[in-house]
Amino acid sequence: MGLLEERETTARVRAEELREESERIFAELAKAEAVLERRVIARTELVEALAAPAPDVQEPANEPRGAAPVTGSVVPPWREGMSTDALAADYRRIVELVALEAADGEGVPAKDLAVRLGLESVPAKIEGVRSKAKRLAHRGWLEASPTGRFTPRPSTSTARPAPASGGPDGGS
Helix, strand or coil: CHHHHHHHHHHHHHHHHHHHHHHHHHHHHHHHHHHHHHHHHHHHHHHHHHHCCCHHHHCCCCCCCCCCCCCCCCCCCCCCCCCHHHCCHHHHHHHHHHHHHCCCCCCEEHHHHHHHCCCCCCHHHHHHHHHHHHHHHHCCCEEECCCCEEEECHHHCCCCCCCCCCCCCCCC
16 A cells, blocks of 8 residues: 555656646747747738838938938938938949939930949849839939930939930930
């Protein structure tokens, strides 16, 4: 009988140890699930923000006009009196190149922009430049023609103004 009582006590102690361990594991599981939930929410919010940023969200009204742009930052919509200093370096270079290269009024294709930016003339690099130039055009910094060429916005051009329609060839 004493032997059975000893085995029962051993089993009871083991059951209590396992119960305590399971409570600890459930507490750790709850913490891990909370972290996982926060990560899922953060990823979902980021995907939504990058997929379709609302124009109102892109440039807060309380942001100082002369704030230094950050590489990879959102392109602010062009407003009267803004300079290219409001743009991140990559975008500023594109606007400046278009202003210099499109003086003939025909505009600059994305492929030429990519080459002038020192990038390889491969589809991935050209499309990256085209995407940035289109974003600039959409926000009013450049104008995009149906033929895929980009011209400066008249007030941002540092080169001689392009004729409004057709214009002389200027040949040599």
